[in-house]
Amino acid sequence: MATVSREHDYLGSAASRLGSEAAFTVFGRARELQAQGRDIIHFEIGEPDFDTPEHIKAAGIAAIQANFTHYAPNPGLTEFREMIADFATRFRGLRIPFRTENVVVSPGAKQIIWNLMAALLDPGDEVVYAEPAYPTYAAAAEYLHAVPVPVPLREARKFSIDLDELTAKVTPRTKLLIINSPSNPTGGVFTREDFALIADLAEKFPRFVVMTDEIYSRNIYGERFVSFAEFEHLRDRTIVVDGFSKAYAMTGWRLGYCLAPPAIARVATLMANNTYACVSTFVQKAGMAALAGPDTPVEMNETFRHRRDVLVAGLNELPGVSCLVPDGAFYAFPNISQITMDDQRLGSFLLEEAGVGLLGGSCFGDAGAGYLRISYASSIDTLKEALRRMRDALPKYRA
Ligand code: PLP
Numbered sequence: 001m002a003t004v005s006r007e008h009d010y011l012g013s014a015a016s017r018l019g020s021e022a023a024f025t026v027f028g029r030a031r032e033l034q035a036q037g038r039d040i041i042h043f044e045i046g047e048p049d050f051d052t053p054e055h056i057k058a059a060g061i062a063a064i065q066a067n068f069t070h071y072a073p074n075p076g077l078t079e080f081r082e083m084i085a086d087f088a089t090r091f092r093g094l095r096i097p098f099r100t101e102n103v104v105v106s107p108g109a110k111q112i113i114w115n116l117m118a119a120l121l122d123p124g125d126e127v128v129y130a131e132p133a134y135p136t137y138a139a140a141a142e143y144l145h146a147v148p149v150p151v152p153l154r155e156a157r158k159f160s161i162d163l164d165e166l167t168a169k170v171t172p173r174t175k176l177l178i179i180n181s182p183s184n185p186t187g188g189v190f191t192r193e194d195f196a197l198i199a200d201l202a203e204k205f206p207r208f209v210v211m212t213d214e215i216y217s218r219n220i221y222g223e224r225f226v227s228f229a230e231f232e233h234l235r236d237r238t239i240v241v242d243g244f245s246k247a248y249a250m251t252g253w254r255l256g257y258c259l260a261p262p263a264i265a266r267v268a269t270l271m272a273n274n275t276y277a278c279v280s281t282f283v284q285k286a287g288m289a290a291l292a293g294p295d296t297p298v299e300m301n302e303t304f305r306h307r308r309d310v311l312v313a314g315l316n317e318l319p320g321v322s323c324l325v326p327d328g329a330f331y332a333f334p335n336i337s338q339i340t341m342d343d344q345r346l347g348s349f350l351l352e353e354a355g356v357g358l359l360g361g362s363c364f365g366d367a368g369a370g371y372l373r374i375s376y377a378s379s380i381d382t383l384k385e386a387l388r389r390m391r392d393a394l395p396k397y398r399a
Contacts, residue, residue, distance in 0.1 A: 019139035022363035026347070030357035041378065041386045044357040046184060046331065048249040049377045050303075052286075053296045056248060059289030063282035072278040075269045076105025076257070080284045083291045088240065088259050091217070092227040096235060102259045104268040105279050105287075109215045109243035109256030114140050115271035116239060116258060117176065120209060121146040125175035130161045132333075132364030132371070134184045134213065146175070152367040155335060158324060159188030163197045170201055174208045177201075179228055182216040185364045185373040186333045187326020192226050199231040209264070211239045215256070216329040218247035218297035221305050229259070236261045246330075247297045248290045255279060255287050304330050304376070307383055311376045314387035318394060330377050333361065337370035340399045347372060354393035356386045 026044040034040045051057075075081060081103040089097040106112035113136055121127065123145035129137045131150030138148040151166045153159045170177070179198065181190035202210060212228040229240050243256025258268060272278065290296075308326065315323040315334045323334035340346050344360030351357050361371030376383060 014143055017142045017145075019135055019142065021135045021139075022344075022359055026351065026357055026359055030351060033351070033355070038355050040351075040355045040357055041382055041389070042357050043374045043376070043378065043386065044351075044359050046246075046375050047251040047377060048246060048300060048330070049379070050249040050300055052249050052253070053290075053293070055293045056250065056286050056290045060253070060282050060286035063285035068281040068285050070281060072281040072284060074272040074278055075265070076103065076279060077281065077284045077288075080105060080288050083288055084257055085259070087291050088229075088242065092225075092229050094229060094232060096232050098259050101262050102265055103257055104260065104265050104272060105255070105257045105284060106243075106268075106272065107254035107256070107276050107279050108245065109213065109241050110136055111254075111276060112256055112258045112268065113137070113211070113213065113241055115275060116211065116241075116260070116264070116268055117141065117146075118144060119264070119267040119271055120176055122175070124173070126171065126173045127176045127178065128166070128169050128174050128208075129178035130166075130180070130183070131366070132185050132361055132368030133178075134180055135364060137178050138365065147173075149174070150365055150367060153183070153186060153188060155324065158327075159183065159186035159333070160190055160194055163194065166198070167201060170205055170208070172205065172207060174205060176211060177208050178211045178213060180213040180215075181226075181228075182219060182326075182328020184216065184329055185331050185359070185361065185368065185371075187329045187331045189220065189222065189327040190226070192230075195226065195228050195231060198228070199234055202234055202237060206237075209237050209239060210234065211241060213241045215241065215243055215246055217242060219301060219304060219330055220328045221301070221308065222327040239264060244287055244290055249296075249300070250286070250290070253283050253286060255283050307376045307378070307380060308332065310380055311374065311383045311387070314384070315374075318387070318391055320394065330375060332374045332376055333368075333371050334374065335370060336372055339394065339397060341370045342399065343368070343370060343372055346397060349397050350390060350393060353396065354386075354389040356389055356393075 081100045085098040117140040127141040128149045141148040240259040244250040320338040347360040359373040361368030
């Protein structure tokens with residue numbers, strides 16, 4: 001114990017403000033149980049279970065063999081940035097094209113979110129975002145002494161934002177508004193009308209920048225994906241964050257990017273210069289192959305849609321559980337409030353008792369209390385087995 005406190009003395013005060021993404025903590029415990037010989041189903045971690053497509057792997061291997069193993073420019077290889085700008089413009093159906101100067105490549109979307117927030121926020125600045133939310137938004141804001149201002153998402157509105165509640169939270173101190181559609185953890189999708197009202201707010205409060213985290217833009221089951229970037233008159237205040245992890249099953253490659261107004265992109269480049277320097281050159285080459293090759297996200301989506309339907313139907317048959325059909329991402333967010341509001345305790349119980357790893361909704365902020373997050377990137381057989389185990393275990397849970 002003495003060692004711990006001495007070690008603790010060495011830490012800067014900012015270390016005490018560092019949050020953590022619960023998915024990785026639960027994943028760690030699930031792996032421990034597995035090492036003890038338990039049969040564990042992993043629904044806790046948000047990654048496609050597909051392997052990276054062969055043509056992308058082959059391009060990465062070929063790039064290593066061709067010695068693309070040296071430093072790359074801080075914002076990314078120019079030809080890769082050109083391809084990203086072109087893809088992002090076409091995919092979103094934009095009139096004003098993104099240009100190379102807008103693109104900064106990063107080792108995952110997470111890193112660029114953090115770096116952008118570090119570049120934009122002063123202490124006391126308010127960061128508005130819908131909650132339950134991807135935990136990095138609040139973690140970065142708190143680390144930077146900015147003020148997280150969550151706006152609760154309501155199940156009754158299919159987990160889209162209540163614009164009156166949002167309007168009430170935006171003030172002249174708001175510096176950043178973060179949108180994440182399709183959303184982690186709810187799978188909810190914002191409509192064009194939602195975005196139009198956010199765009200109106202942005203015009204009323206000219207100080208804030210909109211960061212639209214579109215990492216699940218390829219995981220959409222309803223109509224065409226709508227991007228906030230379509231509100232092109234706000235281009236000088238809009239940052240799009242996207243990446244390869246979820247779309248191309250490339251989580252471990254660490255490859256993401258932002259599309260930002262040039263002034264912000266230049267600071268993101270400087271942040272890259274001072275932190276990760278550049279993304280591995282051969283990883284960028286693999287990313288180029290992903291954008292140039294067959295559109296694998298579309299094929300993966302069909303599989304995800306089928307799994308979603310099986311899982312959600314099964315969840316709705318469990319006593320005390322109800323679940324909306326999510327329109328995007330690969331998460332189900334069932335309501336378990338009839339069983340308990342202590343979702344994290346129920347989550348641990350299901351892991352320890354039934355060997356099903358999943359997350360309590362409150363890992364994504366207070367607004368997630370009374371829900372579970374289930375990543376359904378697993379085979380149909382595994383989903384059915386997990387549902388069977390939950391059906392057996394839930395009656396044994398004592399609140
Ligand atoms: N944004 C959201 C909403 C996410 O859920 C994730 C990953 O789970 C990320 C960003 C980061 O993705 P990556 O760093 O793998 O590109």
